[in-house]
Amino acid sequence: MAKHAVFSSGTRLWKSVDCVKSQLRLELTLACGQSFRWRETSEGHWTGVIGGRVWTLTQTDDTLWYHVYKNKVEQTKGCDRKRRAGTSSLEENKSEKKFKGRVKEEEDEQVAVTPVKEEEQMLRDYFQLNVNLEELHTHWGKADPHLKQIADIFTGVRMLRQDPTECLFSFICTSNNHISRIQGMVERLCQALGSPLCQVDQTTYYDFPSLTALADSSVEARLRDLGFGYRARFLQQSAKQILETHGPQWLKGLRSVPYPQARHALRTLPGVGTKVADCVCLMSLDKAEAVPVDTHVWQIAKRDYKFASGSTQKTITDKLHRDIGEFFRNLWGPYAGWAQSVLFCADLKKFQKMKETLCLVQPKKEEEDEEEEVRTTCKKTKMKTEGKETVKHGKTKSACCKKATKCVKNERVL
Template identity: 30%
Template sequence: MKEDGNLAKKNDAFDLEQTLECGQCFRWEKQQDGSYTGVASGRILNISEQNRGHVLDDPFWKQYFDLPLDYEEIRENLAADDPTLARAAKFAPGMRILNQEPWEALCSFIFSQNNNIPRIKGIVSRFCVGFGEKIGSGYYAFPKAEKIAGLCEQDLAPVRSGFRAKYILSAARKVAQGEVDLEALKTAPLPEARESLMTIHGVGQKVADCTLLYGLHRLEAFPMDVWMKRAMRTLFPGREPESFGEYAGIAQQYIFHYSRNHPELFVTEKESAAVGM
């Protein structure tokens, strides 16, 4: 399902807001004119509906936004036999899984533990300003694992990441020393890749699967947080993540985004009576 030359059609199936505000990334900010400005792999970008055609001519950004993959066909196949998944996919058909830098994704989802998106963005921003290379006026690259590996928890105090600091240090040291080889995890069997990430102090299955999906582009990975567990229990009772197949991660993103935007689906009869629904 790689690129077939019909890039205009794929551009039409790509929505900036759905992609950049679905909880998979934390370094993009919406501007007053509706455009988005962010940093990825040391590159600064402002992208809008008006300039995205030109932006996506650049091979790096075309790959970053996963334009070569035919999401329309994947969405149709996922939805074919499941009306609930069809509704979820239809709610955000322009959402795509970004090709983020693996180390950045690992750190970002360590920071995400027991946290909300505004606070995660703040922590990531302070982390970059404090330890990343300056790449433009007010912009910083994501700090390298090798630099963070030489720090201590006190050094990370200005980031205000709390208990997560020691987890970041563990991740940095294992990555810098080659104990966790992120590049190798792109092709390792999924259980083996997950197990390797979980050797990092503080990384459980949810953070490992987020890293696999959002940083290593392992589209079969299916992160399960509180929302997803509730969604699976309510909307897909008895169904296992593996049943969604090789693109389970894309299905997960449709389900997650749909569920977060439709909390009424999870109101119990008792709760409904209490609020007069």
């Protein structure tokens, strides 16, 4: 049985892509609610499924490392080859075995070239490594000082380019839900309807279900039994509608149409509102300008940007969603959805310790400036009181410093 790859065991099992952490940080990108299929299987090692293959990813300062596990079909073929080789070897003489061994090594070396290139391309596509994140941060920083402060701490948050079917049906599960529960639901969905890929450390990994599997008439009842509630009907009906009305390639085809058209098309599906449609547009359909708006983003807009429209409302209407989206698109530009993801990530409870470092760093600089101002004030007071008694001067200096320091502390608390 295969074991989860660990980088400390050596680099023999790993392949790599040049990628600095300012361009990608796995612990932020894979855990901020974009995809729900990644787990940290050991410290700094993330295991999940991309393109019907199981991957473990980790990184060093300037390199993204990846290991791809053989799926069940590949493992079976490997075992068959070994059995055939064992049977035939009894009938071959030593010279023939040596010759065939050399030929086999050469064949394996040639065959291995293509999968490595394919895997690297899949990884680059999944993380959209063609987009220069540092350049985006520079652009955002000029337009938005608040985002610059957050982005200086939360570097490396990228938008994934997921399979549209997986992205859509995962986000249908997000209605009135939280990340950890969504992860469990998506995992049960894959176990119930997806194909098994491989087993690693007694954990079986599954491919995401196909549209055909999701559209089956028995799916709703089966998913209700698994705790999906009303979402079970939306999942089955959306898959059925896509196949009957549009065809299996329709979702991927939405990548080539304008953002408003893609969002409108998605909203015709059962269980797909504006927020879910925007998530799918941003995270799988190449619509970098899409800004998904939920209660988190609404609070960010009101709290950090003094966004007043709809402030008296209790729910997010379609108009409010559009207004907030346009506000941020005008502020951040064509990659507004990427910028929003940085603020969304920073607002998650699991990352609050990182955000606290931002609050600590900024006041520290302000404190140093204010303390310097206190010293300057005290120095001027000393010059004015020069010639008076030492005791009296000492009291003046002490009172000045205490008063100024007290003011500094009160200002910082407010």
